[in-house]
Amino acid sequence: MHIEEYREYCLSFPGVTEELPFGEETLVFKVKGKIFALSGIEEFGSINVKCDPEKAVELREKYRGVVPGYHMNKRHWNTLLLREDLADRDIRQWIRDSYELVVSGLPRQVREALAAGN
Template structure:
């Protein structure tokens, strides 16, 4: 996965938007104005994804490329350093999980609005 693949995959989520609120080297993806993914534009890429706390621990224990979220709540966020060792399916699953956690936390009215877009 490269930054363009990550970007395309993330923007294909319902209501997903992108911006650079932290400067030109950090791409931020939001749904309902809430962050679900942050990615550095450096190579190799790394990104922060929200994660269920129990699952976050398991992922960190099984993959040295996954650490507690850098500059984030370490209980709920992971930083993933993509160096080619993690399967793309796992990367996509982490993006999907992050999006779902954030989307599900949105007010029901906003969720419905996004679903009708």
């Protein structure tokens, strides 16, 4: 997966914004102000995604390219190392899972508005 494909995929979800809150070298994707994915821009070698804690451990055990979230809460975030054993379809699924996990924690009215395309 290359950075433009990653960017387009993240922006395809309802309510997503892209920001640079940590400086111009880190691309951050948020849904309604909550981060669900981030990566380096110049050195696009990994993506951080939010993950259910049990699933996070399971993925780390199964894939060499999934490690505890770099500079993130290790219990809730994984770092996907793009040059390892990860297929693009799996990376897309984990980004989607991250998005959905963040959305599930939003207030009901916000979730309903997203589902309605607002």
